[in-house]
Amino acid sequence: MMSVRYLPLWITAALLCLLFGIGGWQFDGFASLAVVSNLFSDNAFLLIVALGMTLVIISGGIDLSVGAVIALSGVAVSLLISQYQWHPLLAFALILPVAALFGALMGVLIHVYKLQPFIVTLAGMFLARGLATTLSEESVAIDHSFYDAIAEFGFVLPGGGWVGASTMIFIVLLLLVIVLMHYSRFGTYVYALGGNSQSAELMGVPVARTTIAIYVLSSVLAALAGIVFTFYTFSGYALAGVGMELDAIAAVVIGGTLLTGGSGFVIGTVLGVLLMGVIQTYIIFDGSLSSWWTKIVIGLLLFGFIVLQKVLSRRTALTTAAGGTAHG
Amino acid sequence: MTTPSLVLELKQVCKHFPGVKALQDVDLRLFAGEVHALLGENGAGKSTLVKVMTGALAKSSGDIYFNGQNCSFASPAAAQQAGISTVYQEVNLLPNLSVAQNLFLGHEPRRFGLIQHQKMQQQAQQLLLRFKLNIDVSAPLAQYSVAVQQLIAIARGVAMSAKVLVLDEPTASLDSSEVQMLFDVMRQLREQGVAIVFITHFLDQVYQISDRITVLRNGSKVGEYLAADLPRARLIEAMLGKELQQLTHQAATTTPAVAEPLLVLNNIAVKGSISGISLTVAQGQAVGLAGLLGSGRTEVCRAVYGVDVLSQGEIQFGGKTLRLQQPADAIKAGIALCPEERKTEGIIGPLSIRENIMLARQARRGWWRYLPVKQQQQLAAFYIDKLHIATPDADKPIEQLSGGNQQKVILARWLAINPQLLILDEPTRGIDIGAHAEILLLIKSLCQQGMSLLVTSSELEELVAFAAKVVVLRDWQKVTELSGDTMTAPHIMQAIAEG
Amino acid sequence: MKQTQSCADSLQQARLARYSPGSIKTSARYLWPLAALMLLLAVNLVLDASFFQLSFQDGRLYGSLIDILNRSAPVALLAIGMSLVIATGGIDLSVGAVMAIAGAVCANLLLQTELPLVLVIAAGLATGIAAGLINGILVSYLKIQPIVATLLLMVAGRGVAQLINQGQIVTFQRPDFAWLGTGSWLGLPLPIWLVIGMFALSQLLLRRTALGLFIEAVGCNATASRYLGINDKAIKLFVYAFAGFCAALAGMISAADIQGSDANNAGLWLELDAILAVVIGGAVLSGGRFSLLLSVIGVLIIQSLSTTIIVSGLPAKFNLLIKALVVLLVLLLQSDKFRRQLSSWLRLRPQGAEL
Numbered sequence A: 001m002m003s004v005r006y007l008p009l010w011i012t013a014a015l016l017c018l019l020f021g022i023g024g025w026q027f028d029g030f031a032s033l034a035v036v037s038n039l040f041s042d043n044a045f046l047l048i049v050a051l052g053m054t055l056v057i058i059s060g061g062i063d064l065s066v067g068a069v070i071a072l073s074g075v076a077v078s079l080l081i082s083q084y085q086w087h088p089l090l091a092f093a094l095i096l097p098v099a100a101l102f103g104a105l106m107g108v109l110i111h112v113y114k115l116q117p118f119i120v121t122l123a124g125m126f127l128a129r130g131l132a133t134t135l136s137e138e139s140v141a142i143d144h145s146f147y148d149a150i151a152e153f154g155f156v157l158p159g160g161g162w163v164g165a166s167t168m169i170f171i172v173l174l175l176l177v178i179v180l181m182h183y184s185r186f187g188t189y190v191y192a193l194g195g196n197s198q199s200a201e202l203m204g205v206p207v208a209r210t211t212i213a214i215y216v217l218s219s220v221l222a223a224l225a226g227i228v229f230t231f232y233t234f235s236g237y238a239l240a241g242v243g244m245e246l247d248a249i250a251a252v253v254i255g256g257t258l259l260t261g262g263s264g265f266v267i268g269t270v271l272g273v274l275l276m277g278v279i280q281t282y283i284i285f286d287g288s289l290s291s292w293w294t295k296i297v298i299g300l301l302l303f304g305f306i307v308l309q310k311v312l313s314r315r316t317a318l319t320t321a322a323g324g325t326a327h328g
Numbered sequence B: 001m002t003t004p005s006l007v008l009e010l011k012q013v014c015k016h017f018p019g020v021k022a023l024q025d026v027d028l029r030l031f032a033g034e035v036h037a038l039l040g041e042n043g044a045g046k047s048t049l050v051k052v053m054t055g056a057l058a059k060s061s062g063d064i065y066f067n068g069q070n071c072s073f074a075s076p077a078a079a080q081q082a083g084i085s086t087v088y089q090e091v092n093l094l095p096n097l098s099v100a101q102n103l104f105l106g107h108e109p110r111r112f113g114l115i116q117h118q119k120m121q122q123q124a125q126q127l128l129l130r131f132k133l134n135i136d137v138s139a140p141l142a143q144y145s146v147a148v149q150q151l152i153a154i155a156r157g158v159a160m161s162a163k164v165l166v167l168d169e170p171t172a173s174l175d176s177s178e179v180q181m182l183f184d185v186m187r188q189l190r191e192q193g194v195a196i197v198f199i200t201h202f203l204d205q206v207y208q209i210s211d212r213i214t215v216l217r218n219g220s221k222v223g224e225y226l227a228a229d230l231p232r233a234r235l236i237e238a239m240l241g242k243e244l245q246q247l248t249h250q251a252a253t254t255t256p257a258v259a260e261p262l263l264v265l266n267n268i269a270v271k272g273s274i275s276g277i278s279l280t281v282a283q284g285q286a287v288g289l290a291g292l293l294g295s296g297r298t299e300v301c302r303a304v305y306g307v308d309v310l311s312q313g314e315i316q317f318g319g320k321t322l323r324l325q326q327p328a329d330a331i332k333a334g335i336a337l338c339p340e341e342r343k344t345e346g347i348i349g350p351l352s353i354r355e356n357i358m359l360a361r362q363a364r365r366g367w368w369r370y371l372p373v374k375q376q377q378q379l380a381a382f383y384i385d386k387l388h389i390a391t392p393d394a395d396k397p398i399e400q401l402s403g404g405n406q407q408k409v410i411l412a413r414w415l416a417i418n419p420q421l422l423i424l425d426e427p428t429r430g431i432d433i434g435a436h437a438e439i440l441l442l443i444k445s446l447c448q449q450g451m452s453l454l455v456t457s458s459e460l461e462e463l464v465a466f467a468a469k470v471v472v473l474r475d476w477q478k479v480t481e482l483s484g485d486t487m488t489a490p491h492i493m494q495a496i497a498e499g
Numbered sequence C: 001m002k003q004t005q006s007c008a009d010s011l012q013q014a015r016l017a018r019y020s021p022g023s024i025k026t027s028a029r030y031l032w033p034l035a036a037l038m039l040l041l042a043v044n045l046v047l048d049a050s051f052f053q054l055s056f057q058d059g060r061l062y063g064s065l066i067d068i069l070n071r072s073a074p075v076a077l078l079a080i081g082m083s084l085v086i087a088t089g090g091i092d093l094s095v096g097a098v099m100a101i102a103g104a105v106c107a108n109l110l111l112q113t114e115l116p117l118v119l120v121i122a123a124g125l126a127t128g129i130a131a132g133l134i135n136g137i138l139v140s141y142l143k144i145q146p147i148v149a150t151l152l153l154m155v156a157g158r159g160v161a162q163l164i165n166q167g168q169i170v171t172f173q174r175p176d177f178a179w180l181g182t183g184s185w186l187g188l189p190l191p192i193w194l195v196i197g198m199f200a201l202s203q204l205l206l207r208r209t210a211l212g213l214f215i216e217a218v219g220c221n222a223t224a225s226r227y228l229g230i231n232d233k234a235i236k237l238f239v240y241a242f243a244g245f246c247a248a249l250a251g252m253i254s255a256a257d258i259q260g261s262d263a264n265n266a267g268l269w270l271e272l273d274a275i276l277a278v279v280i281g282g283a284v285l286s287g288g289r290f291s292l293l294l295s296v297i298g299v300l301i302i303q304s305l306s307t308t309i310i311v312s313g314l315p316a317k318f319n320l321l322i323k324a325l326v327v328l329l330v331l332l333l334q335s336d337k338f339r340r341q342l343s344s345w346l347r348l349r350p351q352g353a354e355l
Helices: A004-026 A033-042 A044-058 A066-082 A088-111 A117-135 A145-152 A165-183 A185-195 A197-202 A207-233 A244-254 A266-286 A292-326 B046-053 B076-082 B099-104 B117-129 B146-159 B176-191 B203-209 B232-240 B297-304 B327-333 B342-346 B353-365 B373-386 B403-415 B433-448 B460-466 B489-498 C002-018 C021-047 C064-087 C095-112 C117-141 C146-165 C175-182 C190-207 C211-220 C222-227 C232-258 C270-280 C292-311 C318-334 C336-346
Strands: A154-157 A161-164 B006-017 B020-031 B035-039 B061-066 B084-087 B164-168 B195-199 B212-217 B220-226 B261-269 B277-282 B286-290 B312-317 B320-322 B335-338 B421-425 B452-456 B469-474 B477-483 C055-057 C060-062
Touching (some): A004 A292, A033 A044, A033 A154, A044 A266, A066 A088, A066 A207, A088 A145, A088 C318, A117 C270, A117 C318, A145 A207, A154 A165, A161 A165, A165 A266, A197 A207, A197 B076, A244 C146, A292 C146, B020 B046, B020 B195, B020 B212, B099 B146, B117 B146, B176 B195, B212 B232, B220 B232, B261 B297, B286 B297, B286 B460, B297 B335, B297 B452, B320 B327, B327 B335, B327 B353, B342 B403, B353 C211, B373 B403, B452 B460, B460 B489, B469 B489, C064 C211, C064 C270, C064 C292, C095 C117, C117 C146, C117 C175, C211 C232
Parallel strands (some): B035 B195, B164 B195, B286 B452, B286 B469
Antiparallel strands (some): B006 B020, B006 B061, B469 B477, C055 C060
């Protein structure tokens, strides 16, 4: 018997396979390891951001600042490397704690001052974007031997696929987050907060610590995504990642996570990002379809999944009620 | 039999909210290995007492001794740590987590910092077997019936090695076989020396399981009794507040003998709630609905007002059959309701008294024909004056008024549209004594002016004072209907108690 | 005896409550945003003595103040609609995308048909209302959270606008339509007149009828409102349609301004500015009282702030940073806990707090 919980996950996976199958049947070279590995390496930064977003949304919050944090970390890292001649690793070591502090600030505003996550992270978005623009309005190019080494790091898959540093970083992070969410107390607390924060508090969940940690994690992952983005573009730009928070949120929803919190899987989000990527790839391969169809199709997908979630949650409620009366 | 030891003792505990004394010098003694029923009507202070006892609310004054030591818990978590676990009426677990996760949240078995799911599930399985529950503990809690969830909540309390287990209305949503299952577990725990506080409004259950009873009324302790020594009638007296002998038979307000029926409920039912209720309210008649908390009083009011849609039966009003889908339909027909939950369903807190008074009339006029501000002011001034609403001006947010004055504003709201039938659900609940008397007088005068009323109240002598007849409800069903000479508080109490 | 005692108590209570801070709130609501706006303008005056100077050329006023007003116009229109949505406890993320759709519809009609101006405008507005109705149905009848419901149109709407424009920037040569964005009347640029007109009309519609009160009632307590006979679902539907209408008008102004429709950039991120303006105007995101005037003042504060930064000689790149800091401050001031901390730090306990 398949649990209702996994149904959105299965639907996303099925859609992904279906679209991939159609693409492979229609176009030569679509169903190849090269396309698959490109899906990962082109979307590595989005995948990393979406991991953090999944955590935040499962806990019942939202983080609109991640796109701006990507830009901020990209610009800061590029400046440190190009202008101040820091070693990239040293620059990373500085920017990640700064991002953690940034996330902690938002978490404190949300938990201690009882402000809505939506508006707090919106202000955070302006702050990060503002800091990035203040640092540099122009795109800052990176020219460092470390980056050349990163670009060449990786191995070839049969059939022309390439697993690069970005993909590997993502896979390591994915495994870490899965372990965190399903094998640590913290992960259970995240689900608990999203289920019902009052009950969670009554059951002894450390709400303050958990809330702050969630936003710290999201910001740190966004900063990491910003670093990975510089691997991809060899530059940092204050207007990078505009609107990426929306892509991340869309991927989380398509991946079957409830926007009201409490239920969802990290792996679903990965499928969501991949599905959005396959749609894009399909449209590129087709050539006659215009790029705006991506947005429209993603919008329709979102609608479909939200309605599906409504129906599912109503059905669960009904079966519970029926179970309550039918019992004995 | 050895004398049981005192586990938890509350002395002279008070809890004040702004403007309300929720608890006044309450004492409570809890011994190891007993089931102690905590009884009282709605608003008597039971849940406040539980919250103070378990650290969810801070006491205003008084002392709490736990195992002989004076202590006060800063949070429910702290109380739980010490060994006091609470299971609330609405299951306070996390429906999205698995049964095992719920049982062990924050105490999961770990190795190298990682949760051992397998071990946790085995332990959960074993724990639940003690409660004769053999279920899949890896499934989400939401999949199980409320009864099972309730048992799981209790199991969690026990797993936290509770010395005191507080069960706040655990049986409200259980059927009889489930209740027996719960009682078996409670007896088993009692054997093990756990002290259980049992809150319920089902008196049968009190006598089945409890050893000792403490009754609260209006925030004060009425008394502590041994269950075996306390006859049911005396218990109801203690809860409802008047000695039977003292209650004199008051004649009901005489109503015209040949009044047309205005409201006729014909065998109505609501899914998952009341069933088979029939009653009539005549033109200009006041009908009382009596019954303990949870008997279906509020549910009948909601059905007549169109909040809950009927699954069966019909409502006739003024000779016509009403098909109510929403309160607006009922209002259009001439029915109004003062809800029991004043704060969440009655007042619109941040809006002014004036706006709260005029809104119902405005809603009936529609949005386009705005009542001129001057008329609004006159309307508000008229009712502030007439109902003695204590306020310096009409533009104050209603949330700043006391409960009694808020209730008067809601009454004024309905008087302003002059409904044919006014439903009053616990109109005097949580209201200070002064306003209490005024509201009663007002209800009487409305009745004399020919408005039909349907009133629920747990104050029986109030009902007897102005109702032409009283319909007694128990367990979501109508038990009997009393009028004329038989309509006395003792008779009603008897009906409530025995059916 | 006991009764008279408690009667006296409740009177006493009422008398005390009269002097509690709550009763002065209404006028204080206007005080802070207005003071902030005045302060900003004063700073501008100090920085640039000619700040308040107006000149009259070719039948139109020019000057920094007029500039601020003119540039605020699209966001001000959005903020008027957003105020109502937020008053019901909702939020509308899609207004920026709706601006783009309305602009695209008008631009294509102007380019491809010979329709009279009135019909083009009507078509643009109808588009906005239709978009708003979609949001409203999702929120009130399908009971989807407002953030999620309007996120759909925010994502898909821009795609729809690009679809209408076939991915091009559609430009048109129609002086009569362009007049909406660049023309002037009685010395003031037309966008300012449109905001004034929309503001006055909305004010009439909301405050001369019971609509405004119903919206506030639903925002404060939807259950109680339904219990006293207000159709809360219809009210919610209306506010989203109204926000869509305002967004369409704003979209047409920006299209007229550049004489073309750019589906990618028209109205981009303006929904966030509009939400901020409403919040700076003192509205609570969980719903309740609204004031269109305060929201418009909020817009003017945001716009004056950017002007101040330019006038002060600071590079424009500080714009966002300063905006973010101002927003954070405003948010903190809205938090009860922060205000309590602040007053205990300043040891300035409001009088009567001990009562």
